[in-house]
Amino acid sequence: MSNSEPQRQATVADSQAITVQTEHGLYIDPQALSAHLPALSYRDNELYIEDVSVSGLAKQYDTPCYVYSKQAILDVYQAYSDSFASLEHQICYAVKANSNLAVLGILAQAGAGFDIVSRGELMRVLAAGGQAGRVVYSGVGKTYSDIEFALQQGIGCFNVESISELSLINEVADQLDTPAPISLRVNPDVDAKTHPYISTGLKDNKFGIAHEQALDVYAQAAAMSHIEIVGIDCHIGSQLTEVAPFVAALDKVIELVQALADQGITLKHVDLGGGLGVRYIDESPVSIADFADALLPKLTELGLKVFFEPGRSMVANAGVLLTRVDVLKPTEHKNFAIVDAAMNDLIRPALYQAEMAVIPQQLPNGGMQADDTKTWDIVGAICETGDFLAKDRVLALAEGDILAITGAGAYGFTMSSNYNSRPRASEVMVAQSQQQLIRKRETIEDLYRDEMRWQDQ
Numbered sequence: 001m002s003n004s005e006p007q008r009q010a011t012v013a014d015s016q017a018i019t020v021q022t023e024h025g026l027y028i029d030p031q032a033l034s035a036h037l038p039a040l041s042y043r044d045n046e047l048y049i050e051d052v053s054v055s056g057l058a059k060q061y062d063t064p065c066y067v068y069s070k071q072a073i074l075d076v077y078q079a080y081s082d083s084f085a086s087l088e089h090q091i092c093y094a095v096k097a098n099s100n101l102a103v104l105g106i107l108a109q110a111g112a113g114f115d116i117v118s119r120g121e122l123m124r125v126l127a128a129g130g131q132a133g134r135v136v137y138s139g140v141g142k143t144y145s146d147i148e149f150a151l152q153q154g155i156g157c158f159n160v161e162s163i164s165e166l167s168l169i170n171e172v173a174d175q176l177d178t179p180a181p182i183s184l185r186v187n188p189d190v191d192a193k194t195h196p197y198i199s200t201g202l203k204d205n206k207f208g209i210a211h212e213q214a215l216d217v218y219a220q221a222a223a224m225s226h227i228e229i230v231g232i233d234c235h236i237g238s239q240l241t242e243v244a245p246f247v248a249a250l251d252k253v254i255e256l257v258q259a260l261a262d263q264g265i266t267l268k269h270v271d272l273g274g275g276l277g278v279r280y281i282d283e284s285p286v287s288i289a290d291f292a293d294a295l296l297p298k299l300t301e302l303g304l305k306v307f308f309e310p311g312r313s314m315v316a317n318a319g320v321l322l323t324r325v326d327v328l329k330p331t332e333h334k335n336f337a338i339v340d341a342a343m344n345d346l347i348r349p350a351l352y353q354a355e356m357a358v359i360p361q362q363l364p365n366g367g368m369q370a371d372d373t374k375t376w377d378i379v380g381a382i383c384e385t386g387d388f389l390a391k392d393r394v395l396a397l398a399e400g401d402i403l404a405i406t407g408a409g410a411y412g413f414t415m416s417s418n419y420n421s422r423p424r425a426s427e428v429m430v431a432q433s434q435q436q437l438i439r440k441r442e443t444i445e446d447l448y449r450d451e452m453r454w455q456d457q
C-alpha cells in the first residue's frame with residue numbers, strides 16, 4: 001500500500017493546500033496545517049507548541065497527554081473583545097469546552113465571564129478565581145439546590161429554558177428573599193446546518209422556549225415576585241461555519257425585543273450564545289472579525305449590551321492530544337495503528353464522526369510523501385469497533401512515534417471517561433518556553449478508590 005505520488009486534489013484553496021485526497025486516504029500536510037494553528041510549528045522537522053518541544057513534553061509527562069497554549073487561548077479571547085469593542089459586551093466562555101482550572105483562571109484574569117450548565121461548572125469557575133456575577137447559567141435541568149447555590153453566589157443571570165424552571169427560580173429566590181436575574185433562552189427555530197447532535201436551535205431540540213411562546217412566558221415572568229428580567233438568550237448550535245444562521249437567529253431575537261418593549265418589558269442584554277466553528281482540517285469557518293461585522297450593524301441599532309458564549313472557538317485550536325503509537329497492525333484490508341489514546345480520551349470521532357487532524361511529532365526525512373507512507377486507521381485499544389481517532393490517513397509511522405491530534409483543546413478532556421478502566425490523561429499548559437502540569441494523570445487506584453467490596457451480612 002505504499003503511497004506513490006498522491007494525486008493533487010486540494011480541498012482548501014489556500015496557497016499551500018492542507019489536505020490532499022489520495023486514492024488511498026487523506027494526506028494532511030502537517031506543515032501546512034500547523035501554519036493555520038498559531039500555537040504549532042515545525043522547527044528542524046520537530047513539532048513545537050509555542051516554544052516547547054512536543055518530544056520533550058511526551059518524555060516528561062508521558063502520553064496520552066493534553067497540551068494547551070496559553071497564548072492561543074488569550075489571542076482568541078482578544079479577537080472577540082476587539083471585534084466587538086464598539087459595543088458594550090461580555091464574552092462568557094462556555095466552560096463545558098474545557099473546564100480545567102488553569103484555562104478558566106487565565107480567562108478570568110483576562111476579564112472573561114463564563115457560561116455554565118451545572119453547579120460543578122460554577123464551582124470550578126469560583127475555584128479558578130472567576131466572579132459569579134459574570135456567569136450566565138444555561139441548561140435544561142436546574143434543580144432547587146443548583147438554583148439556591150447559584151443565587152447565594154450572586155449569579156449574573158439564569159438562562160431559563162422552561163416555564164417550570166422559571167417558577168422554580170422564583171420560588172427559590174422567594175425563599176432566599178433575593179431577586180433572581182433571568183433571561184429566557186428562546187428557541188428561534190433556525191437551522192444551524194451542523195451535526196444533528198450539536199444542533200440546538202430547532203423546534204425538535206429540547207432546548208429553550210419556543211419563539212411563539214416567548215412573549216407569553218416573559219409576561220408570566222414579569223408578574224412573578226422575585227424574578228428580575230434582564231435579558232434574552234439563544235444558542236442555536238455548535239461548529240457553525242457560516243454566519244447566516246446567526247444573523248437569522250438575531251433577527252428573530254430582535255423581533256422579540258421590540259415586541260417586549262411594546263409590552264413595557266425592557267431588557268439590558270441580548271445573549272447570542274456560542275457556536276462559532278473552527279478549522280479542524282480544511283473547514284473554512286467565518287472569522288471572528290467577519291462574524292462581528294455581520295452582526296454589529298443590527299446589534300448597534302438595538303443598543304443593548306451583548307453577551308456571547310463561545311466555547312469551541314476559544315480553545316479547540318489551542319490544544320493537542322499527544323499519543324504514542326504502540327502497535328502497528330497491517331492487515332490484508334486495513335492498516336491499524338494502535339495508539340495509547342482512545343475513545344475514552346477523545347470521543348469526538350466516535351460520537352460525531354468528527355474528522356480531526358493527526359500529525360507527527362517528527363517529520364520524516366524527505367517529507368510526508370516519502371515512500372514509507374501507508375494508509376492507517378488510528379485506533380485506540382478499547383474493545384469497541386467505534387474506538388477510532390482517525391480513519392484512512394496517509395502517514396509514515398513506526399512503533400514508538402508520537403502523534404499530535406490537533407483541535408483537541410475543546411470537548412476533548414471534558415468529554416473523557418474511564419471506560420475500560422483507563423485513567424484519564426494528564427493536562428499541561430505551555431506559555432512561550434514555560435510548561436506546567438495542570439492536571440496530573442489519574443492512577444488506576446484513583447479509579448476504584450471510592451468503591452466498596454460487597455460484604456454479606
Ligand code: LLP
Nearest residue numbers: 094138235238239274275309310311312411
Ligand atoms: N452555550 C450553550 C448554551 C451551549 O449549549 C454551548 C454548547 C455553548 C454555549 C458553546 O458552544 P460552542 O461555542 O462550543 O460551539 N461536544 C460537542 C459540542 C457540544 C456543544 C454543546 N453546547 C462537540 O465536541 O462537538
